[in-house]
Amino acid sequence: MKKAYTPNINSSKGKDLTKYVSKFIYDTKFKNIPTNVVELAKKHILDGFGLALSGSVARTGNYLFKHIKKNSAKGKATVIGSKMKVPSQFAALANGVGIHSDDYDDTQLAVGSDRVYGLLTHPTAPCLPSAFAEGEINKISGKDFLNAYLIGVDVECKVSEAMSPRHYQHGFHSTATCGTLASAAAASKIRKFSVEKIQQSLGIAASLSAGLRENFGTMTKPLHAGRAAESGVIACDLVDYGWSAADKILESPRGFFQAHGGGYDLDSVKGKLGRPWTFKSPGISIKPHPCGSLTHPGMTKMLELINKFDIKPDQVVRVDVGTNHNMQNALIHHKPKNEFQAKFSMEYSMAILLVQRRAYIPEYQDKRINKPDVQSMLKKINFYKNQKAEAAGYDKMTTIIDIHLKNGKKISGRGDFGKGSPSIPMSYDEVADKFLGCAEFAKWPLAKSKALIKVIKDLDKVKNISSISKLLSK
DSSP states (O other): OOOOBOOOTTOOTTTTHHHHHHHHHHHOOGGGSOHHHHHHHHHHHHHHHHHHHHHHTSHHHHHHHHHHHHHOOOOSEEOTTSSOEEOHHHHHHHHHHHHHTTSOSOEEOOSSTTSSTGGGOOSHHHHHHHHHHHHHHHTOOHHHHHHHHHHHHHHHHHHHHHBOTHHHHTTBOHHHHHHHHHHHHHHHHHTTOOHHHHHHHHHHHHHHOOOBGGGTTSTHHHHHHHHHHHHHHHHHHHHHHTOOOOSOTTTSTTSHHHHHHSOBOGGGTTTTTTTTOTTTTTOEEOOSSSSOGGGHHHHHHHHHHHHHHTOOGGGEEEEEEEEOHHHHHHOOOSSOOSHHHHTTOHHHHHHHHHHHSOOSGGGGSHHHHTSHHHHHHHTTEEEEEOHHHHHTOTTSOOEEEEEEETTSOEEEEEESSOTTSTTSOOOHHHHHHHHHHHHHHTTOOHHHHHHHHHHHHTGGGOSOGGGGHHHHOO
16 A cells, blocks of 8 residues: 555645545446346345344343433334334444444455555444435335445445554544444435535544444444444434535545544545445455454364364364464453453464364353363463564465474464455355354244345345345344
């Protein structure tokens, strides 16, 4: 990536960037989106709905449902996994938190080699809830729903790609910040806003964008995604009332990019929206494990080694796991005691695979985390900075593994990509299996789950997406 450009009030560089983004949102038509991009979006939408179901029975879901019941009026938007119908902003909040609760949601890839894996933006969590709530209320077609979702995701990912890496490195959570713009983009498209009204919506959304990485490993991390989804809807509500905001919020010397990162790479966003679509290149990963995406290449390789060499827990003396230093800055919990910490622990993610050979939602629950077998294995994991991983670039999540056994043998491997990444993609049927696992965890009726899998596969043929709500509510 080029050196970040710092906006200057006396310079015309970056002029009309917010207008360019707004025109992309306004002008984009479903018929012009490549079929392969649409098919990829369907997988991510199904994945998101499954995560909202499993998130609805998480502790965050329990607390948030209490908050919504206390503070929300009745409405027409579905809180997934419940009987509640609420105003769209509250549905977006609940469903955004739900999707991100287990840290099981999709992750953006990076283009630039100096990126921390695309600033680790989770595109679907803040965007899908906004598009679904607004689409349900406005009774839009499946095509219009897909269009709004794809627009929001592309805005989020391209803005994140343009942002100075300092944004993430200094503590901002880009899912929360860039995701707010995604939510506003999707909602404003569904509401058929003019270019000027979209600019105003982005102006408000940018001022509402917030979220700090210090809260990783706590319930507040998924709250970031929910608030991003909610804030985008609120921004559009206010614009509908006549609320005013800056119309140059992205490029301004006191705007989004400068305030959040100290600059941006104009060429990463200007002229790039939909060219190509992020889903096409560089792609977006779907997670096979409910934990931070930085662990996934290592987990994919570890599971491969365990199965190939039939490694038993009692054979293991020590495991060295080496990554670049940026990955260590995010995976900060070395002795996790609860599910939120374990999701950001390389040590736990390796240990649970060595002990149990699987890592799904049940393996990231407090009772399992604190059992003696996995806690004992945790002590054998040495998580360190590896020079080869460092040299691979921060757009990679290269993980070097050396497993030392009691017989003196060393088994080694290197993971550059995780299962579910564009390099090792999950098919629609594999995503459907993941969806069924999430739905089962939520004790969701199997008939509803199977029906939703079928409906989303043909989402572009659905005339009114409000019909989907029945499959996602009690």
